[in-house]
Amino acid sequence: MTVPIDLPAEPGAEATARAHPNIALVKYWGKADTAQNLPATGSLSMTLDIFPTTTTVRLDGALPADRVVLNAAERTGVVADRVVRLLDEVRALAGSSIRAHVTSINTVPSAAGLASSASGFAALATAAASAYGLDLDARALSRLARRGSGSAARSIVPRFAVWHAGTDAQSFAEEVAAPDLAMVVATVDAREKSVSSRDAMKRTVLTSPFYPAWVDSTAQSLEAALAACRDGDAERLGRITETNALRMHAVIQSCDPPIRYLSPTSVALFDRAAELRADGIAAYATADAGPNVVLLCAADAAETVRDRVADLAEAVVARPGPGAMLLPASERVAG
Numbered sequence: 001m002t003v004p005i006d007l008p009a010e011p012g013a014e015a016t017a018r019a020h021p022n023i024a025l026v027k028y029w030g031k032a033d034t035a036q037n038l039p040a041t042g043s044l045s046m047t048l049d050i051f052p053t054t055t056t057v058r059l060d061g062a063l064p065a066d067r068v069v070l071n072a073a074e075r076t077g078v079v080a081d082r083v084v085r086l087l088d089e090v091r092a093l094a095g096s097s098i099r100a101h102v103t104s105i106n107t108v109p110s111a112a113g114l115a116s117s118a119s120g121f122a123a124l125a126t127a128a129a130s131a132y133g134l135d136l137d138a139r140a141l142s143r144l145a146r147r148g149s150g151s152a153a154r155s156i157v158p159r160f161a162v163w164h165a166g167t168d169a170q171s172f173a174e175e176v177a178a179p180d181l182a183m184v185v186a187t188v189d190a191r192e193k194s195v196s197s198r199d200a201m202k203r204t205v206l207t208s209p210f211y212p213a214w215v216d217s218t219a220q221s222l223e224a225a226l227a228a229c230r231d232g233d234a235e236r237l238g239r240i241t242e243t244n245a246l247r248m249h250a251v252i253q254s255c256d257p258p259i260r261y262l263s264p265t266s267v268a269l270f271d272r273a274a275e276l277r278a279d280g281i282a283a284y285a286t287a288d289a290g291p292n293v294v295l296l297c298a299a300d301a302a303e304t305v306r307d308r309v310a311d312l313a314e315a316v317v318a319r320p321g322p323g324a325m326l327l328p329a330s331e332r333v334a335g
């Protein structure tokens, strides 16, 4: 019997990582390749400094299968399968077949369109790569996180991130300079959404007659948004953000059968952004695949914007946050 002499990871190896959600200013909605999770267009986002996910990956040579515990509940089915698929990618890179315990605490209201999969898969990719002994740079980590969930590619990156479309090797996120901005997260409804963004995205590509126009216009919006970032033009960036969000919701609503994520309160929040602008406060609304609305504004206007929407929804200020990071063993998530 031959004994492998360079085992890439010791059974019992463990790592803990933390990542934050991100909110896209120019959205990712539609895949060019489902197997590799490549987006049809690039996108631009702000990583938040609130609602982190912390994840521990512990290798265990005695485990017959991976164990996934999220927010203290053992997971099976679709959620666990997605985690296992990412671990399989990591094992393939590391040349390992050892199974792992994954324990994760997610402080974002899960699956309510607040990018819980972004922080979740960014933290998982970072912890798993380290636990299996891989030494990946930020680009490689971003590409790995992308395999778990597209938007997770951007949560590897601090502050503002552009995620490039293109081939597997090209499709990672990296930091871009941006004006001094903040976001106000207005939680309209924290319950699980009825159609996942993954399924809704698929339905959009397959059934919306407007999908090709969405792809063309988003590619243009990304170029315009990056130019606004370069020019430090916060208001132009805000206008692009709100227009792109409403176009995404329009293309989603044009599916067959249709999907509508925005509720009357979400629409009221978009109207409130317009009222704020009429009052001279540059606030712009966006929303992901759910009813919650996020308002983009100048950093020094964030508290005012929060107070001006508080009658409609619970609102908190988020600032540009850190990229995914490894944590000391003392921060391990028990389970």
Ligand code: DP6
Residues within 6 Å of the ligand: 023, 024, 026, 027, 028, 029, 037, 043, 115, 117, 118, 148, 149, 150, 151, 152, 197, 198, 201, 287, 288, 289
């Ligand atoms: C509306 O990243 O959750 O938040 O790659 O299938 O996991 P998968 O999709 P996901 O989609 C996010 C969609 C969005 C827009 C965005 O974050 O850009």
